[in-house]
Amino acid sequence: MSYGNRYKFYQSKAWQDTRRTIWLRQNLLCNRCKRPVYVNGISEYLPKEKRLVGIVHHKEYLNENNISNQYVTLGVDNLEGLCIDCHNKEHDQQTGVLRNNYMFDEEGNLVQKREGYSSH
Numbered sequence: 001m002s003y004g005n006r007y008k009f010y011q012s013k014a015w016q017d018t019r020r021t022i023w024l025r026q027n028l029l030c031n032r033c034k035r036p037v038y039v040n041g042i043s044e045y046l047p048k049e050k051r052l053v054g055i056v057h058h059k060e061y062l063n064e065n066n067i068s069n070q071y072v073t074l075g076v077d078n079l080e081g082l083c084i085d086c087h088n089k090e091h092d093q094q095t096g097v098l099r100n101n102y103m104f105d106e107e108g109n110l111v112q113k114r115e116g117y118s119s120h
Ligand SMILES: [Zn+2]
Pocket: 030, 031, 032, 033, 034, 035, 082, 083, 084, 085, 086, 087
């Protein structure tokens, strides 16, 4: 998926609402290691550096073919909130993409710097 499409998706109100739902459902805890996370726009009252950054992960990774399928992009069954550590582990195992190819977008989501990879 191009960075443009992905950026647009992560900026959408639908995604912001869904993301919020996921995190509130998990009480701002990582779904795997259960550590508390910092989520931009939800836990702003907490100092960022004291917490791991939380990222909502798509179990079925987003790509050009499923980006318009709302069950994939916004379906709660396809989403889980992870801390940065667990999210990195997940993607290292699945894609072998090096961590330094990742960056955070404005919403605290991990995105890949270069085009041509499937998204998370
Ligand atoms: Zn974790």
